[in-house]
């Protein structure tokens with residue numbers, strides 16, 4: 209009995225001493241502002257479930273501050289902020305904000321976020337099905353996507369008719385290569401349209417095409433990483449609103465490519481990036497490193513091999529792990 213008490217006393221002593229050993233203080237409790245350009249409901253949900261690890265305002269429970277729990281909490285916060293910090297929201301342009309929302313929602317659907325180890329102890333951070341629906345409806349307004357069979361063939365053929373930016377160009381070899389030495393690929397119009405996104409960024413309509421290798425990879429679920437030889441083309445037109453309120457493609461803006469070759473393009477994340485602008489297909493960029501801009505904006509999806517459009521994203525309406533669980 210006395211021995212038991214001794215052990216308990218020693219443990220208590222060790223525990224108490226341990227409390228002097230704290231992780232280096234990180235910046236807590238500077239309240240994060242509400243997210244701009246986001247409905248207040250969405251803002252509240254993210255604040256409640258994500259801000260503890262993904263912003264400068266941290267709301268710790270008493271048990272989070274006890275050694276050794278505080279070390280775990282600390283590393284979550286540090287890594288979480290590094291990956292995504294909602295306190296820096298206003299430094300992102302609108303399109304990048306949409307990209308972050310889009311990606312975050314996919315993390316939630318996959319059940320990866322918020323971290324399970326966290327919601328186990330902080331049940332109020334769990335997302336209920338109503339919150340999921342709110343987020344889903346919001347994300348849908350950012351990226352109205354349709355999978356291939358549903359891609360409106362009317363809008364594609366209309367777009368294609370206006371497209372042919374190179375109609376006047378009979379010899380494609382005259383189109384200058386991009387500064388990183390990628391040649392224009394006129395064939396993309398015969399590729400499969402794998403997605404349209406007409407509301408991601410107001411005022412433009414986009415179609416994303418995949419070449420045979422990309423489409424085969426989708427069918428075989430070999431999309432992370434994408435196989436060498438996969439190519440995506442993304443075309444964009446100004447959006448024209450017709451008298452009857454329907455939208456149709458107006459002036460051609462640009463076409464962009466991502467070409468997968470893990471060796472050749474090792475220094476640019478395994479992809480060759482190129483963009484040609486306007487009717488005369490002028491290569492985009494002022495220097496060879498123009499692709500840093502592409503990579504930076506695509507980096508929220510780096511764990512998806514830098515590609516936004518993926519079968520998971522495409523199936524955003526059908527893919528719903530949560531409704532199965534609840």
Ligand code: HEC
Pocket residue numbers: 254257258259260261262283284285287288291292311312313315316321322323326333508510511
């Ligand atoms: C307990 C802390 C914690 C909470 C709460 C949390 N996250 Fe995270 N999150 C992390 C950590 C740690 C990482 C970085 C490591 C990783 O990717 O797993 C991360 C990474 C991410 C990433 C980037 C992943 C990548 O591929 O780079 C996204 C997006 C994200 N979280 C979204 C969310 C959203 C949305 C919520 C709220 C619904 C949320 N997180 C809640 C800790 C958290």
Ligand code: HEC
Pocket residue numbers: 303304307351405408414416440441442464465466481482483492498499501502503505506514515516517518
């Ligand atoms: C401001 C952010 C941003 C920048 C900068 C950017 N992209 Fe993208 N890109 C996106 C988003 C978001 C998508 C997803 C499709 C959509 O909804 O428009 C995308 C999609 C693509 C796609 C279709 C494949 C995929 O990932 O879904 C290609 C190809 C592409 N971008 C090429 C480029 C190239 C080349 C550059 C640089 C010259 C570039 N992008 C710069 C945001 C960006």
